[in-house]
Amino acid sequence: MRLRTWLSLFAAAGLAGGLAATLGGGVAQAGPAYPDHPIHYVLHVSPGGATDVMARKLGSVLQKELKIPIVIENRPGGRGAAEMAIITHSKPDGYTIGSATSTHLAEFHQTLRQYNIHSVTWVARLVTDPYLFVVPAKSNIHSMKDLAAAIKADAGKMVVAGFVKGSGANIAWEMFMSAAGLPASDVNWVPYNSVGGGVTAVLGGHGAATVAYYGLVKDQVAAGHLRVIGVIAPKRLADLPNVPTVEEQGYNVPTFWNQWRGIIAPANMPPAILAALDADIKKAMESPDMQAYVKNNSLQYDYAGSATFDTFIQQQDKVTLVWLKKLGFVK
Amino acid sequence: MIGQGFLFALHHMESWDVVAGLVGGTLAGYCIGSIPGLSSSIGIALLIPFTYGMSPITSIVLLVTLYMATEYAGAIPAILMNTPGVPAAAVTALDGYQMRLKGEAGAALTMSILSAGFASITGTLLLIGSSTWIASVALAFGPVKYFAIAVLGLSMVSSLSGDSMLKGFIGLFFGLAVALIGTDPMDGVPRYVFNDNLLSGVGFLPALIGLFALSSVFSLVEKSADMPAPLKKLPSVSGQVGLMRPYLGPLARSSVLGFLVSVIPGHGATISAFISYGFQKRISKRPETFGHGNPEGLIASEAAANASVPGALAPMLSLGIPGSASTAVLIGALTLHGVQPGPLLFTRNPEIPYSIFIALIVTMPLMVALGLAGTRLWVRVTQVPRSMIAGLVGAMCLLGSYASQNDLFAVWTTIFFGILGYVLQKAKIHPAPIVLALVLGNITESNFRRSLITSRGHLSIFVTHPFAVACLLVALAVFLAPFVRRAPAAAPAPAPSTH
Numbered sequence: 001m002r003l004r005t006w007l008s009l010f011a012a013a014g015l016a017g018g019l020a021a022t023l024g025g026g027v028a029q030a031g032p033a034y035p036d037h038p039i040h041y042v043l044h045v046s047p048g049g050a051t052d053v054m055a056r057k058l059g060s061v062l063q064k065e066l067k068i069p070i071v072i073e074n075r076p077g078g079r080g081a082a083e084m085a086i087i088t089h090s091k092p093d094g095y096t097i098g099s100a101t102s103t104h105l106a107e108f109h110q111t112l113r114q115y116n117i118h119s120v121t122w123v124a125r126l127v128t129d130p131y132l133f134v135v136p137a138k139s140n141i142h143s144m145k146d147l148a149a150a151i152k153a154d155a156g157k158m159v160v161a162g163f164v165k166g167s168g169a170n171i172a173w174e175m176f177m178s179a180a181g182l183p184a185s186d187v188n189w190v191p192y193n194s195v196g197g198g199v200t201a202v203l204g205g206h207g208a209a210t211v212a213y214y215g216l217v218k219d220q221v222a223a224g225h226l227r228v229i230g231v232i233a234p235k236r237l238a239d240l241p242n243v244p245t246v247e248e249q250g251y252n253v254p255t256f257w258n259q260w261r262g263i264i265a266p267a268n269m270p271p272a273i274l275a276a277l278d279a280d281i282k283k284a285m286e287s288p289d290m291q292a293y294v295k296n297n298s299l300q301y302d303y304a305g306s307a308t309f310d311t312f313i314q315q316q317d318k319v320t321l322v323w324l325k326k327l328g329f330v331k
Numbered sequence: 332m333i334g335q336g337f338l339f340a341l342h343h344m345e346s347w348d349v350v351a352g353l354v355g356g357t358l359a360g361y362c363i364g365s366i367p368g369l370s371s372s373i374g375i376a377l378l379i380p381f382t383y384g385m386s387p388i389t390s391i392v393l394l395v396t397l398y399m400a401t402e403y404a405g406a407i408p409a410i411l412m413n414t415p416g417v418p419a420a421a422v423t424a425l426d427g428y429q430m431r432l433k434g435e436a437g438a439a440l441t442m443s444i445l446s447a448g449f450a451s452i453t454g455t456l457l458l459i460g461s462s463t464w465i466a467s468v469a470l471a472f473g474p475v476k477y478f479a480i481a482v483l484g485l486s487m488v489s490s491l492s493g494d495s496m497l498k499g500f501i502g503l504f505f506g507l508a509v510a511l512i513g514t515d516p517m518d519g520v521p522r523y524v525f526n527d528n529l530l531s532g533v534g535f536l537p538a539l540i541g542l543f544a545l546s547s548v549f550s551l552v553e554k555s556a557d558m559p560a561p562l563k564k565l566p567s568v569s570g571q572v573g574l575m576r577p578y579l580g581p582l583a584r585s586s587v588l589g590f591l592v593s594v595i596p597g598h599g600a601t602i603s604a605f606i607s608y609g610f611q612k613r614i615s616k617r618p619e620t621f622g623h624g625n626p627e628g629l630i631a632s633e634a635a636a637n638a639s640v641p642g643a644l645a646p647m648l649s650l651g652i653p654g655s656a657s658t659a660v661l662i663g664a665l666t667l668h669g670v671q672p673g674p675l676l677f678t679r680n681p682e683i684p685y686s687i688f689i690a691l692i693v694t695m696p697l698m699v700a701l702g703l704a705g706t707r708l709w710v711r712v713t714q715v716p717r718s719m720i721a722g723l724v725g726a727m728c729l730l731g732s733y734a735s736q737n738d739l740f741a742v743w744t745t746i747f748f749g750i751l752g753y754v755l756q757k758a759k760i761h762p763a764p765i766v767l768a769l770v771l772g773n774i775t776e777s778n779f780r781r782s783l784i785t786s787r788g789h790l791s792i793f794v795t796h797p798f799a800v801a802c803l804l805v806a807l808a809v810f811l812a813p814f815v816r817r818a819p820a821a822a823p824a825p826a827p828s829t830h
Contacts (some may be wrong), residue, residue: 028555047376048660053667056380079514079736081527111514111521111530159785188473190784191517193777200596204470206785214667219651219673259737296669329519 022188034094034276038069044083046076050215050297051261055099057293058126061284062110073085079226084115092121092269097210100264102168105313107321109330112164117317119273120264124281125312127258127294129213130233130316132171133246136202137208137227144230144249147209148180155186161207162198164191166258169198169211171323174230179251202226213259215298232257238300254319262309278305303329336677340685343388352385352393353690357697361705365408365416367540368723368731371401379664383789387668390723393666393689399640399691400698403447403599406633407705410439411712412724414544418536419600419636421543421766422608425491426632429624436710438574442626443633444702448695450586450634454641455691462684463677466646469594470656471723474781474824475792480595480801481775483500484602484767486806487609487738489813490820491624491763496813498760506768509533516777535769536735541748542755542762544728549753551721562713571703581611581627582634589635593642599655600643602634603771607635613800613809615830641691647672647683 041059045051052074059070063114075082083098091095098120108115135141143267151158163169170189179186190207192198198210199217203225214237220226230246234255246253263281265274284290285303293299304312324330363374375394382390405417410427423443430439437444472480485503492499512523514531524530546697565571575582588610589603611631612621619626643654651673672682676683692712732745752762786792794800 048372048379048663048665050666052376053663060383076531076738077740078527078530081530082738082740101593110519111524112527128370145598155785164517164519176617188784188787190781192781193516196652200470201473201648203650204473206473219675220670222673225674292669293405293667297666301544 006030033284034141034273035068035257035280037095039066039094040071040072040073040096042073042075042083042086042096044076044080044104045074047074051099051101054127054293054297054299058284059292061287061289062219062280064180065284065287066280074331079111080104081112082113087264087266088115088119092266092268092273094265094269094273096266097123098264099203100262102259102316102320104169104264105317106166108317108323109321109324110122117313118267120267121269121306122309122313123180123263123265123269123274123306124278124285125260125262125302125309126281127261128233128297128302129215129261129299130231130237131169131258132214132228133173133209133213133218133230134199134202134212134217134226134228134244135207135209137224139227140166141209141229143226143244144176144180144246144251146201147176147229148182150208151177151180151182151186158187158209160187160209161190161192161201162210163195164193165189166324166327166329167195168257169195171254171320171327172257174213174244174323174327175232175253175257176251178326179246179253195253199226203214212299218298237300243267256312256315257319257322260312262304273322274306336681336685337689340388340682340689341451343682344392344686346389346813348385349392349686350391351710352389353694353697357391357400357701360397361404361701362669363397364401364404366731366734367408367414367416367544367611367728368536368735369401370405370417370536370656370735371398371741372660372736374398374401374463375664378638379582379660379667380798382664382668382746387665387670387680388682390664390685391670392686393660395687395690396694396738398661399451402637402640403451403633403698403702404449406443406636407440407709408724409435409543410443410629411709412544412720413547414724415539415729417600417636418539418605418766419639421539421763422604422638422662423629424543425608425622425761426625426628429622429775430626430629431483431713433624434561434563434713435624436562436713437706438563438626439474439595439629440570440706440709441565442578442629443705444699444706445572446585446630446633447637447697447702449575449582450589450636451640451691451695451698453583453687454590454638455695457587457638458619458641459688460690462645462648464649466649466652467592469596469646470650470652472700473594474697474778474785475796475799476802477595477597478775478778478782478793479796479799479806480521480598481771481778482792483802483806483809484606484771485775486809487605488764488767490609490612490621490808491605491761492813493759493761494746495759498758499764502755502760502762502764503768506765507772507823509538510769510772516773517780521818526740526804527533528738529664533769534732534744537732537744538748539766539767540728540732540735540752541745542752542765544724545745545749546752546762547663547748548721548725548728550756551717551724555718555721557715557717560611562710565710566675567705571706575630578626581615581630585611585631586638586679590642592635593639593654594645596646596654599657601766602637603639603642604632605767607631609809629740641828644687648676648687649764650674651676653723685736691780693731700730755824820825 063070087098201207202210363369405420406423407426409415413428414422490504585607592603608815646652646654647658
């Protein structure tokens with residue numbers, strides 16, 4: 001069945017001839033039919049993780065849409081260094097693109113200081129994952145106010161299990177502490193290797209709270225093991241209508257601070273190619289296939305084209321730097 | 332309840348696609364597992380794109396059988412060529428390769444597949460019986476207990492040191508030093524990073540391939556003029572099964588131990604195999620023959636490594652927590668199909684866990700039959716001239732190393748550790764303690780530091796948990812045991828040797 005649909009699609013494309021490029025949306029004006037040969041999609045992660053799986057899914061949708069092979073290359077070496085080396089040494093011709101997450105910005109200020117946000121073209125933001133404040137379901141903490149009170153009552157003793165210091169999740173926590181007027185030293189932030197590691201620790205009773213993403217805690221919340229007490233976002237999440245935002249609860253934190261996944265490309269990309277690529281990716285993200293994927297994985301669909309994404313990156317970069325300095329990671 | 336689940340899953344599984352998944356997964360697992368560098372997690376990740384068009388059941392059956400077969404198949408090159416196909420098989424190579432050097436390759440391969448088969452079935456039954464609660468026990472492992480059990484694992488160095496404890500410790504500390512390279516797991520500070528490629532640390536698979544496989548290629552080249560050792564005749568299939576009779580005790584013990592260790596998240600097949608091997612050597616009547624081709628060592632390692640597959644699935648199925656790198660990838664594959672492993676899996680998608688159980692049980696006869704029949708074929712490798720084997724394995728090492736990271740730096744790492752492994756061999760320092768340290772270094776350090784952050788620097792936290800205290804005391808005893816035991820025996824020895 002599927003094969004036949006495919007074949008007929010191909011036949012249709014063949015009939016359309018050179019018009020196939022228009023399927024990419026707005027490419028016709030972009031000059032000599034971009035794309036006409038395989039696009040390399042370089043990932044900074046190993047095969048199998050959430051970022052990889054989503055990139056592969058997007059790759060397969062794009063491939064169907066463009067009728068051009070999308071070659072996924074995993075370059076997990078050096079915490080992003082291997083990927084950045086390829087992106088910055090490739091031509092900005094739209095045939096080399098890469099994955100990016102908020103971690104890239106933090107790395108630019110810490111381990112990969114030879115790069116900054118101007119080293120690449122920010123092509124598109126795909127999805128975001130807002131930060132949630134999570135406690136065990138049997139805890140007495142029901143709101144951010146309760147959390148602040150519990151920290152004060154137990155100053156210096158509360159263990160918060162979360163992703164490594166300086167990570168986006170850690171910064172989200174510190175933003176709350178500072179908004180609540182609490183010194184950072186009032187809690188013990190015990191770092192784990194991943195956001196999921198912190199969730200596991202809280203489930204096992206080795207931490208009183210953590211900062212996590214919805215997809216990681218959804219089932220634990222439904223099963224009555226964990227409770228979400230606040231979310232950093234401009235408005236409540238559709239999936240968690242009863243969880244007020246941190247701001248709603250009276251704490252002034254930057255509501256745009258979240259974990260995002262996007263696509264980068266070599267710097268100085270010609271505007272025509274950038275526009276075409278952006279449009280192709282947008283179309284792929286809007287396909288029912290990708291929409292279903294985003295929903296199943298409890299991500300927030302948050303597409304932003306290159307111009308919006310670039311502004312967003314500058315804003316995130318500023319905040320990242322301010323907090324890395326406050327936390328003592330950058331002098 | 333369980334019966335209903337099985338019937339429900341069987342109903343979903345009666346299709347040729349699922350059978351094809353079982354057979355395909357087993358065959359693919361044998362191929363991937365026998366190539367150094369392609370571990371089970373990489374194999375699963377590589378196959379995920381092929382499952383896009385399949386039903387969730389067919390894909391999970393395919394991937395789980397692949398996982399299972401890969402963990403076993405790593406033993407084949409480990410025994411025949413001292414080239415572990417998967418990390419855990421490095422422990423199997425300790426005695427397996429020695430048996431092969433004595434011409435017992437057929438027996439070693441037979442024992443490895445039968446141990447793997449028995450351990451998988453035992454592990455699966457344990458998983459079925461305990462899947463709903465055992466993972467909660469694993470959750471109780473906080474930083475202090477993790478640290479304690481990691482130290483217990485490190486203490487196994489005394490079982491891996493061969494003739495000289497000193498050389499074992501040299502290997503262990505060298506490995507721990509190498510494990511320090513890379514980005515600090517707590518604060519993100521780069522340590523000993525003189526090249527950006529080292530930011531994520533020294534690649535474990537490339538180092539392992541170098542230490543074991545490439546270094547044995549160099550020794551093969553050295554001895555390439557020697558004639559292949561004569562091969563002992565293999566008994567009939569019923570006789571093959573009979574080979575296991577004297578070792579039923581170690582087999583059962585190692586299977587249960589391997590399962591239990593791997594239920595703790597983060598402790599996969601390799602740590603299970605190391606702990607089981609060390610434990611078996613401690614309680615063996617002939618510990619001195621370990622590392623010289625004692626089948627007990629081979630069985631302890633293989634049984635534990637294969638029991639760890641169902642073990643690692645326990646926290647994944649009931650909590651959505653990956654017990655090993657491979658189960659982390661499996662979780663990714665399941666979510667791709669809209670199935671979320673976690674506390675609601677058994678109520679929301681009961682067909683998934685039960686088809687995993689069925690797949691694990693049904694694959695086993697297939698895997699064992701393939702292994703037993705294949706043994707007769709694979710042993711022929713030992714009759715191939717060494718120069719040819721050396722060339723082939725050398726190429727496989729570099730290719731596998733590249734494939735594991737998709738990076739030339741990995742190949743250089745393998746070459747570096749290959750040369751190092753060869754030099755160490757000349758100095759009679761075994762690579763196993765180095766591998767032990769590479770596996771446990773990061774876990775030990777992270778959890779030591781997490782414990783101290785929790786207690787605000789008070790070391791007393793390590794004596795507050797009875798389980799942790801017990802682990803640390805046993806570790807201390809294991810560290811000291813060889814010195815205590817050797818002291819009286821060593822006393823009369825110097826007399827005749829003074830010339």
